[in-house]
Amino acid sequence: MRRVYMDHNATTPVHPEVLEAMLPFFREQFGNASSIHWAGREVKKYLDEAREKVAALMNADPQEIVFTGCGTESDNMAIKGVAFTHQDKGRHIITSKVEHHAILHTCQFMQGMGYQVTYLSVDRDGLVDLEELRRSIRPDTVLVTIMFANNETGTIMPVREIGEICREKGVLFHTDAVQAVGKISIDLKRLPVDILSLSGHKLNTPKGIGAQFIRKGTKLSPLIHGGAQERNRRAGTENIPYIIGLGKACEIAMRDFDKRHEYLRNLRDRLQEGIFRAVPHVELNGHPVLRLPNTMNVSFLYVEGESLLLNLDLEGVAVSSGSACSSGSADASHVILAMGKSPLVAQSAIRFSLGLTNTPEDVDYVLEVVPRIIERLRAISPLYQKASRSKA
Ligand SMILES: *Cc1c(COP(=O)(O)O)cnc(C)c1O
Numbered sequence: 396m397r398r399v400y401m402d403h404n405a406t407t408p409v410h411p412e413v414l415e416a417m418l419p420f421f422r423e424q425f426g427n428a429s430s431i432h433w434a435g436r437e438v439k440k441y442l443d444e445a446r447e448k449v450a451a452l453m454n455a456d457p458q459e460i461v462f463t464g465c466g467t468e469s470d471n472m473a474i475k476g477v478a479f480t481h482q483d484k485g486r487h488i489i490t491s492k493v494e495h496h497a498i499l500h501t502c503q504f505m506q507g508m509g510y511q512v513t514y515l516s517v518d519r520d521g522l523v524d525l526e527e528l529r530r531s532i533r534p535d536t537v538l539v540t541i542m543f544a545n546n547e548t549g550t551i552m553p554v555r556e557i558g559e560i561c562r563e564k565g566v567l568f569h570t571d572a573v574q575a576v577g578k579i580s581i582d583l584k585r586l587p588v589d590i591l592s593l594s595g596h597k598l599n600t601p602k603g604i605g606a607q608f609i610r611k612g613t614k615l616s617p618l619i620h621g622g623a624q625e626r627n628r629r630a631g632t633e634n635i636p637y638i639i640g641l642g643k644a645c646e647i648a649m650r651d652f653d654k655r656h657e658y659l660r661n662l663r664d665r666l667q668e669g670i671f672r673a674v675p676h677v678e679l680n681g682h683p684v685l686r687l688p689n690t691m692n693v694s695f696l697y698v699e700g701e702s703l704l705l706n707l708d709l710e711g712v713a714v715s716s717g718s719a720c721s722s723g724s725a726d727a728s729h730v731i732l733a734m735g736k737s738p739l740v741a742q743s744a745i746r747f748s749l750g751l752t753n754t755p756e757d758v759d760y761v762l763e764v765v766p767r768i769i770e771r772l773r774a775i776s777p778l779y780q781k782a783s784r785s786k787a
Contacts, residue, residue, distance in 0.1 A: 403750035420508035445642025466594025485535020521550035548681030549690025558587030577648035697779035
């Protein structure tokens, strides 16, 4: 049976060039980057290079990049780091209802610590309302944290406008850019963002490496205390092989940027057009245009997303319903509900997220399999029977 992986917003396969770049650092290049002798000095040189590559992808300065253990750690570091540092100013944080759990659960934790959190609503396309943001900023607001691009729908937030409002009001702005980095262009010399989080494994590195952009002059207390690594921003002996891998992944993302963007968007559009042509009663979730090139989230009305996912799996197709982190629970996606859609629409949502190894043949296979499964599931769906009877 054909196997098609279309869940790249959950994780991506390791790029062969990334793996190749990492291997020497599991073998002969084993030094500790803090050591003064040759073994350390050589590794330190490669560490610096990797930092330059990560910075270059986003037009940041290398000194503004800190390596972390994962995207989740970066998100935690931003929220807790800013909150602890700026306690004297206040204890209010603003975020949105459609964030990843790495942000939402950290905010809930902060509420338990006595902080107040405002969760901004979004419109039907998943965008925050800038006026609501402006109104929500208070004298005691210490941080606004709003994602760059949504992991479930691919909707791209108005990051520049959000940042401008934060600048004007003198509030720090963090963005979870885990899904955006490498997929859309980010120029941190021009974007008013103070802190930005990214993760390697959404960008073809192995899991367990992340980074944080911290704009020069931004005060942020560390999450992890210990040695003086990462300019005292994140203690612990650096995970050199993984850092090298992330550097390589960023280098490749920059080198192949236009080619990748176009390739993914063409494949995604071919999939989207095919689905909408072949299957009745489907609804796109997410902004039709302001969207990641690789992501398509659709609700197949009257069908349970979870059943569709399992049936696709039986046919070798890996996709996701809701967010990967909440699969296993029957809960409808908090993201799609926040977009004002009904629980029925939310429960029938499926995310297809494409990657570099997907081919037009993969898309054609999915387009052959999906209509068949939908027809079968709808034939046994009481909701569908009822709906089609009332229409007739
Ligand atoms: C995957 C993801 C994270 C978490 O990153 P990890 O490296 O898996 O911890 C955070 N935010 C978003 C938007 C993500 O998609």
